[in-house]
Amino acid sequence: MANEEKIGEVTHYFGKISVAVLKIKKGIKLGESLHFAGKHTDFSQEIKSLQIEHQDVTEAEAGSDVAIKVKDRVRPGDTVFRLAE
Helix, strand or coil: CCCEEEEEEEEEEECCCCEEEEEECCCEECCCEEEEECCCCEEEEECCCEEECCEECCEECCCCEEEEECCCCCCCCCEEEEECC
């Protein structure tokens, strides 16, 4: 997709609660739109839930491991992009 910036990668996925854990290389915040892409993954969604160490946060700095509620299944190794506004 056009106007995307690679920000990280999926490290874990918890299917029962639909939560992805991401290792991010660039900061992110609530309300931004992300694109998840991989061999079997391709969808975009807005960040509506963001946690670090089980604590709700409104933004996360580069280098953080964050948990995000996702609308579809992701897989470890999937790439995460920020969509330009």
